Amino acid sequence: MTKTLMRVLSLGLMTSMGASLLPALAYAGTYDLTVDRVLIDTGEFTKEGIGYNGKSPGPVLRFKEGEEVTINVTNNLDEPTSIHWHGLILPYQMDGVPKISFPGIKPGETFTYKFPIVQSGTHWFHSHSEFQEPDGAYGSIVIEPEKKEPFRFDRDYVVQFTDKHPHSGKRIMRNLKMAADYYNRKQQTLGDFFSDVKKNGFSETLTDRMDWGSMRMMASDIEDVQGFTPLINGMGPEQNWTGIFTPKERVRLRFINSSAMTYFDVRIPGLKMTVVASDGNYVQPVTVDELRIGVAETYDVIVRPKEDKAYTIFGASMGRTAYARGTLAPREGMVAAIPEMTGRPLLTMADMGMDHGNIAGMDHSNMKGMDHSNMKGMDHSNMAGMDHSNMKGMGSGEDEFYAGGSGLTPAAANGGKFLSYADLKAQKPIYEHREATREIELRLTGNMERYIWSINGVKYEDAEPIKLQYGERVRFKFVNETMMTHPMHLHGMWSILDVGADKWNPAKHTISVAPGTTVYSETEVDAEGQWAFHCHLSYHADAGMFRKVVVEGGPKSASLTTLKEGEMQ
Amino acid sequence: MKIRRNFLSGVAGATLTVTLALGSAIALAAGNHHGGHHGDKAAIGVPGEASEVTRTIEIKMFDNYYEPEEISVKKGETILFKVVNVGELVHEFNIGTAATHAAHQEEMMMMVEHGVLEADKINHDMMKMDMGNGKTMEHNDPNSALLAPAESAEIIWKFADGGELEFACNVPGHYDAGMMGEFSIE
Numbered sequence: 001m002t003k004t005l006m007r008v009l010s011l012g013l014m015t016s017m018g019a020s021l022l023p024a025l026a027y028a029g030t031y032d033l034t035v036d037r038v039l040i041d042t043g044e045f046t047k048e049g050i051g052y053n054g055k056s057p058g059p060v061l062r063f064k065e066g067e068e069v070t071i072n073v074t075n076n077l078d079e080p081t082s083i084h085w086h087g088l089i090l091p092y093q094m095d096g097v098p099k100i101s102f103p104g105i106k107p108g109e110t111f112t113y114k115f116p117i118v119q120s121g122t123h124w125f126h127s128h129s130e131f132q133e134p135d136g137a138y139g140s141i142v143i144e145p146e147k148k149e150p151f152r153f154d155r156d157y158v159v160q161f162t163d164k165h166p167h168s169g170k171r172i173m174r175n176l177k178m179a180a181d182y183y184n185r186k187q188q189t190l191g192d193f194f195s196d197v198k199k200n201g202f203s204e205t206l207t208d209r210m211d212w213g214s215m216r217m218m219a220s221d222i223e224d225v226q227g228f229t230p231l232i233n234g235m236g237p238e239q240n241w242t243g244i245f246t247p248k249e250r251v252r253l254r255f256i257n258s259s260a261m262t263y264f265d266v267r268i269p270g271l272k273m274t275v276v277a278s279d280g281n282y283v284q285p286v287t288v289d290e291l292r293i294g295v296a297e298t299y300d301v302i303v304r305p306k307e308d309k310a311y312t313i314f315g316a317s318m319g320r321t322a323y324a325r326g327t328l329a330p331r332e333g334m335v336a337a338i339p340e341m342t343g344r345p346l347l348t349m350a351d352m353g354m355d356h357g358n359i360a361g362m363d364h365s366n367m368k369g370m371d372h373s374n375m376k377g378m379d380h381s382n383m384a385g386m387d388h389s390n391m392k393g394m395g396s397g398e399d400e401f402y403a404g405g406s407g408l409t410p411a412a413a414n415g416g417k418f419l420s421y422a423d424l425k426a427q428k429p430i431y432e433h434r435e436a437t438r439e440i441e442l443r444l445t446g447n448m449e450r451y452i453w454s455i456n457g458v459k460y461e462d463a464e465p466i467k468l469q470y471g472e473r474v475r476f477k478f479v480n481e482t483m484m485t486h487p488m489h490l491h492g493m494w495s496i497l498d499v500g501a502d503k504w505n506p507a508k509h510t511i512s513v514a515p516g517t518t519v520y521s522e523t524e525v526d527a528e529g530q531w532a533f534h535c536h537l538s539y540h541a542d543a544g545m546f547r548k549v550v551v552e553g554g555p556k557s558a559s560l561t562t563l564k565e566g567e568m569q
Numbered sequence: 570m571k572i573r574r575n576f577l578s579g580v581a582g583a584t585l586t587v588t589l590a591l592g593s594a595i596a597l598a599a600g601n602h603h604g605g606h607h608g609d610k611a612a613i614g615v616p617g618e619a620s621e622v623t624r625t626i627e628i629k630m631f632d633n634y635y636e637p638e639e640i641s642v643k644k645g646e647t648i649l650f651k652v653v654n655v656g657e658l659v660h661e662f663n664i665g666t667a668a669t670h671a672a673h674q675e676e677m678m679m680m681v682e683h684g685v686l687e688a689d690k691i692n693h694d695m696m697k698m699d700m701g702n703g704k705t706m707e708h709n710d711p712n713s714a715l716l717a718p719a720e721s722a723e724i725i726w727k728f729a730d731g732g733e734l735e736f737a738c739n740v741p742g743h744y745d746a747g748m749m750g751e752f753s754i755e
Contacts, residue, residue, distance in 0.1 A: 285745060
């Protein structure tokens with residue numbers, strides 16, 4: 001690696017007597033990244049791609065909260081590039097989105113990013129140009145906090161999931177535009193039709209297929225793009241990335257999903273995972289058997305393997321077409337069994353928003369998720385005054401973040417606890433809770449056949465920017481009118497996901513919206529400038545499910561300038 | 570046997586004295602050296618007498634960890650634990666075995682699900698409610714202190730001659746996040 005890492009104390013080093021008068025000692029680190037053509041070997045195929053410092057994934061950048069970082073990015077490609085620091089709060093000119101935050105980095109040029117690190121946790125970085133990210137242009141960021149963390153761990157590993165495809169991003173997009181089902185190998189066949197006829201009868205089966213046909217969609221279309229090899233830290237299932245532990249140690253795993261298109265259902269058979277952070281922000285610890293990580297999300301978990309044996313980290317893709325596999329083991333070379341991929345989902349009419357009469361998961365008065373059999377001898381007649389409206393998302397039943405009757409609602413393979421968004425509660429809220437000042441509705445829309453993805457029916461190139469006022473708190477209402485799950489990512493400001501927990505609602509950077517559902521998030525508009533806001537599925541973003549957000553009225557708004565392409569600072 | 574809960578903030582200067590019912594399940598198990606809660610062979614010790622206290626140990630409860638992280642005691646020693654919650658969430662200091670803690674975590678989960686226990690608040694009124702069999706969710710066992718932010722409590726505990734004991738916070742998720750420690754009994 002050509003990375004040079006220079007940490008100097010920029011302040012106060014020479015004036016130790018006066019140190020207490022200074023703010024904290026500020027670190028200033030300089031980091032060099034080159035953007036290179038690289039070869040990516042998944043164990044199943046080798047493919048040319050793009051990486052950083054000669055490798056994909058790029059390095060783990062390790063920053064400290066309070067540090068002032070300088071990152072020199074040199075473009076060794078023959079096309080423009082950029083780096084977006086996903087999840088980092090920074091000045092908009094440093095956010096790395098061509099034509100929105102800066103002009104981009106031309107071939108042969110070096111762009112210097114410089115910004116303060118004002119947070120901690122698990123994050124990542126990637127190119128925001130063309131299809132460089134699906135081609136391998138990503139890395140991870142680990143920021144050490146100023147204060148002691150609200151949990152204990154002895155080991156610390158980044159576990160970065162990606163979905164490497166044998167086709168280049170450009171080629172995939174071309175094929176999707178030509179035929180949206182180009183990569184959907186799990187299509188229902190004529191054979192399926194006849195077996196369904198046997199099971200459900202001819203007319204019901206025919207009606208079902210005609211319903212789907214009239215929507216130009218298929219029930220098996222959960223992953224637009226199949227045929228990829230899932231990687232963990234750049235290693236395919238056979239290459240088996242391995243993290244070493246000593247029995248009884250607490251191991252922190254920093255799950256990052258840097259895939260172009262793929263959600264993963266992650267479990268480690270034999271171990272419970274205690275989720276302690278989401279999208280880089282601490283959450284109140286919640287112990288689960290399995291979790292679903294949407295594209296661009298991060299989750300930190302603590303596991304405590306007590307036995308002297310290997311454990312498999314298993315990430316089945318949401319559509320169950322492929323799996324990522326790694327291992328936690330006391331010694332190199334040890335392996336554990338690889339579980340079967342179970343529970344292949346099929347979309348239902350509920351996922352199409354066609355089945356509004358049966359939204360069981362949304363009806364809190366029914367409280368279907370509650371398992372009353374566990375409430376040993378409780379007399380419910382005496383429970384007057386308890387606020388049952390707070391009881392959503394409980395137990396192992398319906399998950400309110402999926403449409404009632406959805407085929408996508410996850411269930412843990414071992415019958416245990418599957419993490420729901422409803423379980424995520426901020427450990428220490430970033431903002432005071434307050435009423436939103438206004439609501440903005442964003443319908444997530446698309447034309448599957450033409451592979452156009454849009455917001456409120458308008459694709460990016462035809463859309464006006466979303467204008468926000470500095471200081472307001474906006475409530476975004478995401479209404480998913482498509483059959484796909486969309487991970488919506490707002491740059492520059494937190495998306496406080498409404499899980500019904502008021503002040504404990506967790507701040508995230510990416511909000512996954514399942515088909516047929518409406519999800520709310522709130523944003524304290526506290527960062528001036530202009531920002532990207534988009535679906536993080538690479539081909540949906542490119543197809544138009546993307547907006548520019550302009551924050552008006554900030555303290556420095558007079559100096560806000562739109563940079564023209566090709567203009568360097 | 571008494572536990573004093575001192576509220577550092579909130580009701581100014583109020584001191585609430587809770588008289589414990591020794592008939593509760595954990596107290597009974599704890600009082601029996603050969604008994605055991607949930608099948609554990611070793612006794613966890615018994616509530617101690619103030620006159621027998623030989624040592625005071627201060628326990629600070631942060632979000633979500635303790636200081637100290639481990640505690641050494643002598644066989645049969647009686648210790649006064651001064652426990653203070655300096656965090657922003659509810660925490661517990663509970664003396665038990667891995668098994669009693671696991672069982673207790675299930676009960677605490679139920680309290681969370683019923684709104685009795687909020688992240689930063691204990692709804693004491695709700696805990697007094699009759700659960701139908703004369704039992705309540707009141708959390709006043711002599712081997713534990715469940716404290717809201719800024720609250721403090723004292724526990725006097727006489728340790729047995731052995732046993733694999735842990736102190737733990739059984740608020741859901743906290744134990745697994747590392748809010749537990751081992752007693753070494755020498």
